[in-house]
Amino acid sequence: MIGQVAAAFLGTVTFALMCGVPWKYRLCCGICGGAGGGLYVLLEQTGFTASETTFFATVLVIVLSRYFAVLGRCPATVFVISGIIPLVPGAGIYWMAYYLVMDQQELALAHGFAAVKTAVAIVLGIVVVFELPQRLFRIRKE
Amino acid sequence: MCDEEYEQSDSPSGPDPCQVLETAMEAGHILLENGAEIFRVKETMGRICRYFGVEFDDFLVLSNGIFTMGGSDREKPFAQIRYIPNFGTRLDKVVAVNQLSREIEKGSYSLEMVNRRLEEIRHMPGEKACMQVLATGLESACFCYMFGGGGADVAVAFLAGSLLYIYMLKVGGPHRSQLVGHIGGGMLLTFLCIVCHNLGLGEHLDLTIIGTIIPMVPGVAFTNGIRDIADGDYISGIVRVLDAVLVFTSVGIGVGMMFMLYRRVMGGLLL
Numbered sequence: 001m002i003g004q005v006a007a008a009f010l011g012t013v014t015f016a017l018m019c020g021v022p023w024k025y026r027l028c029c030g031i032c033g034g035a036g037g038g039l040y041v042l043l044e045q046t047g048f049t050a051s052e053t054t055f056f057a058t059v060l061v062i063v064l065s066r067y068f069a070v071l072g073r074c075p076a077t078v079f080v081i082s083g084i085i086p087l088v089p090g091a092g093i094y095w096m097a098y099y100l101v102m103d104q105q106e107l108a109l110a111h112g113f114a115a116v117k118t119a120v121a122i123v124l125g126i127v128v129v130f131e132l133p134q135r136l137f138r139i140r141k142e
Numbered sequence: 143m144c145d146e147e148y149e150q151s152d153s154p155s156g157p158d159p160c161q162v163l164e165t166a167m168e169a170g171h172i173l174l175e176n177g178a179e180i181f182r183v184k185e186t187m188g189r190i191c192r193y194f195g196v197e198f199d200d201f202l203v204l205s206n207g208i209f210t211m212g213g214s215d216r217e218k219p220f221a222q223i224r225y226i227p228n229f230g231t232r233l234d235k236v237v238a239v240n241q242l243s244r245e246i247e248k249g250s251y252s253l254e255m256v257n258r259r260l261e262e263i264r265h266m267p268g269e270k271a272c273m274q275v276l277a278t279g280l281e282s283a284c285f286c287y288m289f290g291g292g293g294a295d296v297a298v299a300f301l302a303g304s305l306l307y308i309y310m311l312k313v314g315g316p317h318r319s320q321l322v323g324h325i326g327g328g329m330l331l332t333f334l335c336i337v338c339h340n341l342g343l344g345e346h347l348d349l350t351i352i353g354t355i356i357p358m359v360p361g362v363a364f365t366n367g368i369r370d371i372a373d374g375d376y377i378s379g380i381v382r383v384l385d386a387v388l389v390f391t392s393v394g395i396g397v398g399m400m401f402m403l404y405r406r407v408m409g410g411l412l413l
Contacts, residue, residue, distance in 0.1 A: 014281040014284065017274070019361075020232040
């Protein structure tokens with residue numbers, strides 16, 4: 001579990017590097033990704049379905065992103081783009097391709113459909129949290 | 143002293159509206175090219191125009207073009223269209239332009255200073271290629287581990303990810319077809335993983351391939367597309383989401399094609 005969170009953290013930081021995120025924001029990107037990945041693993045173990053898990057993890061990532069955006073005075077996109085990478089259904093696309101080639105149409109379809117469901121969960125997570133008013137994310141100054 | 147300067151740049155007889163619009167276009171161009179959302183481009187352009195006293199602030203911003211036409215009884219006519227093909231994402235430039243537009247609003251910039259700063263941002267250096275190759279390898283390795291890969295799998299993912307990025311650097315240039323490039327990338331990464339697997343490196347072929355796929359995921363196009371659609375910029379949003387879906391599908395097709403090829407040549411089952 002801790003190893004997976006660390007992997008999600010480091011993976012997100014390297015992805016942020018690839019997108020050219022400045023150094024001072026990369027750590028925050030990593031925290032978003034690590035938190036999302038961690039929540040995903042945690043919820044998956046407690047028996048939630050893949051789409052529910054992805055939805056809640058995405059919500060966490062976007063909420064954190066919006067806080068970091070206020071703190072760092074920069075666009076939230078920077079954190080969102082990097083932060084959702086651990087949640088992307090990369091495995092789904094692999095299994096779909098694999099079973100298509102193996103002539104197991106039903107399994108291929110099932111995995112492809114699962115990947116689409118995950119993608120929709122991510123979309124919902126992003127849209128819902130970005131509709132929340134900005135004042136919720138304002139941080140009070142002393 | 144300070145007040146005088148402020149008034150100069152803010153008065154209607156200050157900067158030429160055409161030049162202001164030109165500067166706004168430049169800022170919008172940098173933003174759009176490097177992965178900003180449509181609403182941010184519009185907002186930044188509008189902010190620059192308003193601060194320098196240009197009344198007109200209505201732009202048509204699409205996913206790869208900005209259309210501006212201006213002019214009223216007090217302002218000279220202005221028309222410009224920019225075609226902006228977007229390849230590659232440099233979020234540091236987006237952050238820098240965003241920062242600049244905030245500073246402009248605080249009132250410490252003249253038009254020439256803005257132009258100079260935009261020029262600087264345009265030529266900001268990126269990460270070194272070797273750094274990017276290592277980062278891609280590391281990313282593949284991390285996600286391979288996250289999905290449950292062991293030590294040898296992680297090593298294979300690191301190798302395949304690094305080589306994949308070298309391929310993307312050499313072949314995936316802006317003048318090539320993105321689709322063919324990604325199908326080739328999918329084939330290459332599968333090939334590398336299969337070769338390593340057959341050499342006895344790594345136990346889980348599936349996990350190494352999944353880890354190596356992740357750096358090819360079109361995260362920027364997908365996220366921005368969703369946000370554009372949510373903001374009501376449907377045309378740009380659909381184009382970006384379509385872009386993401388096509389890239390994702392091409393990678394899948396590439397992986398599948400290599401599997402098929404392997405089966406034909408070796409005649410065996412994979413896993």
